[in-house]
Amino acid sequence: MKDTFNRRHSRWYERLIFSELFYLVAGLVVATVPPAFIRWGTASYELIRTSEVHFNTFVACGFAFFGVFLILRRFKNYPGAHTLSYILPSVAISYLLVVAVLFMTREGYARSVLLASFALTNLWCFVGFYLSRRYRTPKLALVPFGRTLDLTAGDEAVLNLLDTPALEGRRYDAVVADLHSDDLPPEWERFLARCVLARIPVYNTRQVQESLSGRVRVNHLSENEFGALLPSPVYDFCKRVMDIALVLLTVPVWLPVMLITGVIIKLESPGPMFFIQERIGQGSRAFKVYKLRSMCKDSEKDGAQFAAANDMRVTRVGRVIRKTRIDELPQFINVLKGEMSLIGPRPEQKTFVERFEKEIPFYTYRHVVKPGITGWAQVVHGYAANADDTRVKIEHDFYYIKHFSLWLDILIIFRTIRTILTGFGAR
Structure with a gap:
């Protein structure tokens, strides 16, 4: 039974990694190959291999898309950043930075190819957003003890409260538990251990609460990712x-x-x-x-307000x-x-x-x-x-x-x- 549990949920984890890699690799292809083919036709490969200007342009398109991928992927860590409004600015910043580097190094490049790559990258990101919104909204399984019961659902994730220490064949992206709760029974602790072995992320309630709300409760101080209270x-x-x-x-x-x-x-x-x-x-x-x-x-002559x-x-x-x-x-x-x-x-x-x-x-x-x-x-x-x-x-x-x-x-x-x-x- 345990082996079946591990194999089934490990496949979910592997599919998650595969989807990220597919989005990156396929996006790199979309941002580089079609723009080059549209501008230079069937001679694209030979021109990129032999011409410095063509090579610079092809590499610049690849780096620009990789920058967009990094920016949008990091934004996913923050609440409220899963909207279309951040795609165009992210793509614009990445491509402008690439153009700035080319300008400062005085390297030649083809503007029309970069513009075509810019347009296709935006299209790819918009399509990826809609597919992610439809199929990749995080589904979190909640262990019903401690502060986990205080979590409320929103647009950022789908929350399901578990009745028994089992996922019962349903797909979840992570399990959330109050790891500091004294009420956590031994069978639920063993369930969390099996989840970890099955490569299912297990998050502490406080971490998820902060990620969903963008707030840190003021009744305690919370260390940063380096384990310190002092910012970097x-x-x-x-x-x-x-x-x-x-x-x-x-x-x-x-x-x-x-x-x-x-x-x-x-x-x-x-x-x-x-x-x-x-x-x-x-x-x-x-x-x-x-x-x-x-x-x-004299708007505050009677005191601050x-x-x-x-x-x-x-x-x-x-x-x-x-x-x-x-x-x-x-x-x-x-x-x-x-x-x-x-x-x-x-x-x-x-x-x-x-x-x-x-x-x-x-x-x-x-x-x-x-x-x-x-x-x-x-x-x-x-x-x-x-x-x-x-x-x-x-x-x-x-x-x-x-x-x-x-x-x-x-x-x-x-x-x-x-x-x-x-x-x-x-x-």
């Missing part, structure tokens, strides 16, 4: 370098927009162009944050720049000064920080990284209007700190662009 210092340094480079490279774009908007603000209502306020940043250190003024003068929906203190220009996030542009100055990053938890006012430190466990932990202009909590949850909303946003902040990485930052950039276009979370 190597990526922290690289992130700082990228922040400075991106801000300086985009000065010709954001500086004129900021100054023109500032003049319009001055013309519409009395008061300064900038709104300067003390916030708490990395290491719980206070700093002055800069924003374009979106409210009437949350912005409400349809807040009467917001000016007409203020409503526009808040919705489009133009009011955040002066914070690029904070980034250059090293007080903020482009991506990270939003910095809070000192009054709120002192209050939340008393009400929310481990609130101070969010100050382990630099605050950001945009962040995971902003693009997933939106604006926090009260203490309860803030508690949820803190859980998103903890998730960001735990998964502090380039891939998550790229995903946040994509979602930030969508947020700007839709006005999600603006007040």
Whole structure:
């Protein structure tokens, strides 16, 4: 019986690996062979073998698709990233990076072939998305003990609660159990051991809960993938370098927009162009944050308060720049000064920080990284209007700190662009 169990479920695992390899290999063929054949015809093989330009183009198409495969595969690890909206930006970034390398190395290439490869890669990814959505939505078997009972279903996965310690011939992508529960009977422990032997992944409830919700509960601190509470210092340094480079490279774009908007603000209502306020940043250190003024003068003369929906203190220009996030542009100055990053938890006012430190466990932990202009909590949850909303946003902040990485930052950039276009979370 055990051998039959192992053989049956091992085949599921092998099919999963095979589908990933097929998607990669077939995608590489689609992204390289048809574009070359369309442009160069039956002489494609000979031209690629003998001509440097043709060879460079063929290899560039392959590398570009492999980059797309890596980006989309990593995005699958994060909740809410299983949507069509991330395919085109991912493909565009990968192909632009390849073109940038070719440009900097002054290597010749055929633009028409790269464009055809770009179009076919998008088509392949869209087809793969629809097939995956139809046939590859993860099916998780839940062991009915401990915190596993608190899991709720969503678009990310199909959850089935087991009645007995057996899968009864049904296909599951993984088994979820509260591995720290004292209520787990011996027969269920043996069942989990058989699942592992059968190459069926067994996940702890906390890990799955975080993956489905994009939040880390605030009643405990959770280590990152390296087993530490401190985010990667190597990526922290690289992130700082990228922040400075991106801000300086985009000065010709954001500086004129900021100054023109500032003049319009001055013309519409009395008061300064900038709104300067003390916030708490990395290491719980206070700093002055800069924003374009979106409210009437002396809007907080009675003390700090949350912005409400349809807040009467917001000016007409203020409503526009808040919705489009133009009011955040002066914070690029904070980034250059090293007080903020482009991506990270939003910095809070000192009054709120002192209050939340008393009400929310481990609130101070969010100050382990630099605050950001945009962040995971902003693009997933939106604006926090009260203490309860803030508690949820803190859980998103903890998730960001735990998964502090380039891939998550790229995903946040994509979602930030969508947020700007839709006005999600603006007040």
